[in-house]
Structure formats: structure tokens, C-alpha cells
Amino acid sequence: MRLALLAPLLALTLGAQAPGHHGVRLPQAFFAGNRARLLAELKKLGPGTLGVLKSMPELPRNGGDTQPYRQDSDFYYLTGIEEARSVALLDADSPKPYTLLVQPRDPKRETYDGPLLGAEGALKAGADQAVVFPEAAKTLKEALQKAQRVVLVCTYDEPFRKEVLDAVYPVGTDNGHASYKKILVDGRNLVGELRLIKQPAELEMLQRAVDASVAGHLAAMRxxxxxSNEGEVAGAFEGTVRSLGARFLGYETIAGAGPNSCVLHYPNNDQPVAKGALLLMDAGAEVGYYTADITRAWPTSGTFSKEQRAIYDLVLKAQNAAMACIRPGRIHHEGYDAAMRILSDGLVDLGLLKGDKEQVYKSRDWKRYSIHGISHWLGLDVHDTGSYGGFTEDKSAGLRVLEAGMVLTVEPGLYIPKDAKDVEPRWRGIGVRLEDDLVVTADGYRNLSDKLPRGAEEIEAIVKSGLKAKK
Ligand SMILES: [Mn+2]
Known part of the structure; x- marks a missing residue:
């Protein structure tokens, strides 16, 4: 049903006249459906349950400016509201459960910052009731007083979290009043579990984010x-995805050349690219609030050195093995184990680890070069919500059983530090990670990012095509 609702929107935005994904959003019915599912969960907790959801606070930058405003993902998932200073109340006992508290219209401010919803806009956006601040403060206070159980979904707004805590659990004596009967519940896990299984409309939005990111990666390779500098490579990605409709990146672009390829969250992207250097780029566009998360590593010369190629092929083999573990009923952690066995054996074959393969694997020596987990959920957040279902001893991934509709990354990597004194110098400073975005399907998986080649020779051909291109 939701797909049918989305179809006209998609037809409109995918028309030949309008390439790219500028301004696309999921329809109101999507957010209403999510609210209905959360309300059903709130009802299960018993009568007197009130859900309280808070928007992302505005964060300072410098010189009195603020960071570009991007809504909190839980709040967005349940409301579709993109405005700051908003509160959503979900009264599980009411036939009209959804109240939005928003900023009042303000012509002078709107001249500077653009239009505000106001009460009228909030009702049009799906609220059953809407109240504007400052009156809305009273509405909130009364709702918190009336509720027996407050389920708070608020990740980043500390003053608001304290306000709710004070209302539910006041400091000092309350002179025998009934506050001790009230319960405050952290509702984020409830929402996180809802978000874990993606709906068809979300998968389409994720595909848009991935498609834009694939174009960005291809542009960056070329x-x-x-x-001559990492910044030109990061810029090619970011300029491309921005022009295709990504207002935001899902996370800061990582474009590290040479030894910087071994810095997992390399933030600078401003160092020279040496001749023949390998470059690792981990970059994802956010389209309609959903993000991609893709990594490739390639030789900027267009030809892998022997050592670069050996590490690359090993990581690719590990990634393929991990992907083969993705299907309903399998454990999230299985891919990690499969990939690590291949990396461990391969490092012995290359002479980077010494000893018997079985013993090397058991000793976990390979953790010197394979230093992170290889999968996380993906969606509105690059590290999306939902439990991994407990952790293994090394906390690298969880025991969650995979189900159709989950979206996850598969991203093994090997990093030979530039100061690894006990390996031959020719290996030092090589970092390779390969990361793709997969949706679990009824009988396996679909790789959303399979349009971006992974084979070493295909990658070389793309880079070489950039050599021929005019600057
Ligand atoms: Mn990732």
C-alpha cells in the first residue's frame, strides 16, 4: 500500500526532466504508519502511557552561527517534521493521540530563516492537535502531570530530558503526593526496533542515497x-552527490591517501597524494534523510602495486565470504567470523603473519591488521538503530538473527601501519576497506551498491579513464 502511495512521487522525481533526488521525502502516510506502530507498543505498556518525542536541538557553530539543522532521526521517523524546537506527544489512551508543540509563526524571523509551520502547518502535517509555544509549555506540563507512564524518546536535548525527568521525578519531597507512582521509560529502544526493519518506501530512499553515492565514488576515482591533494578527491565526491540532491552527507567524508588510508575515521582530507599512492575513500550521501555508507580503495596511478593488489584481493575475498552469510535466519556475527578466517589465512600466505594457520587464527594475531567490526545497521543514521542482540567476547558484532528488510553494511578491512617494524617496508602504510550496503531479502540479500565495481581490474579501468579525461 505504501509503495502505491509513493509511486506518483517517484514518477514525478525520476522523470527525464529532473535527474537526481533534490527535495525528495517520504509521504505523510509513512510517518503516520510509524506513529500507529509506536502507539500500539505504548498501549501494551498499560493505560496512562504518554510518548514524548523531542526534536534535535540547534547546535552552535562559530561566530554566532549554528550548524546546518538536521532533524533527529527518531523524531523524523515518527513525525516527518523537519523543524527545530518541536515536541510530539502521543497519548496512547486518546482517539486523537498525536499532539504537536511547535514554534509560533514569526514574520520577522521567517524573513531571515524561512517559513515556520505554526499550528496550522502542524495540523496539515498530520497532527490531531497543535499548540504553539509559549502556550505549548503548559500543554506539555499538563500532559506530563496526567500521565502515569512517560516514554521519552530524546537523544540529544539535555535540558529537555532534565525537564521531563523533573516533571516525572521531582527533586526533594513532594509531601506525600503521588509522584512515586509515575514511571519514566527510555523509549529509544522501542523506536530503534521499529526502525530496524525497513519498509519498501525506505528501501527506495536508501537506493537513491546509494545511487548518488555510487556516482560520487566514480567521480572521485576519476x-x-x-x-595532487586528497581534498580534490573528497571534493569530487561531495560536489557530485550535492548536485544529485544530497543536502547532507551521512557522515564526514574520509579520503586518505598513502598511510592516511590506515586512519579509520581520517578527518582531514587535505594532504598531498603521492605518486602511486593507494587512496581509501569512505563516503555516503544522505538523500531524503536516508544515508549510504560505501568504501572503496584504489591506486591513484590506475595500477595497483603488487602489495596493494595482494591486500586488496584478500579484503575482497573476505567481503565476498561475509556477504555469503547474509540471509534470513543467519546470525549477524557469522559474516565477521567468515571474513576473519579468510583474512587470517591470507595474512599467513602473504608472510605478514607467521605460523600455522589454525594457530594464527585462534591466537587472534590478525587483530593487529583487522581492527574493527565489519557490519552495522544502515538507514536514517549511518549507524542505524536496533539492537545487535548481545555482544560476543570481542564486542565486534552481535548475535541478532537476520530478517528480511534489515539493511546492513559489510565492510572488512586490512591496515598495515606505516610503523609496523616487523613487516617488510613494501607492505607498510597500505589500508584497504571495502564496504557495501545490503538489504536482507526473503532468500538472501540484495546489494544496493552493486553498481559500484569491486573487482581490482574494473577499479583500475575507472581510475585510468580519469587519466584520459580533461581536468
Ligand atoms: Mn560503515
């Missing part, structure tokens, strides 16, 4: 062939 640009790198003639780039």
Missing part, C-alpha cells in the same frame, strides 16, 4: 587520477 578525479584522483589527476589529483
Amino acid at each position: 578525479a584522483s587520477a589527476r589529483a
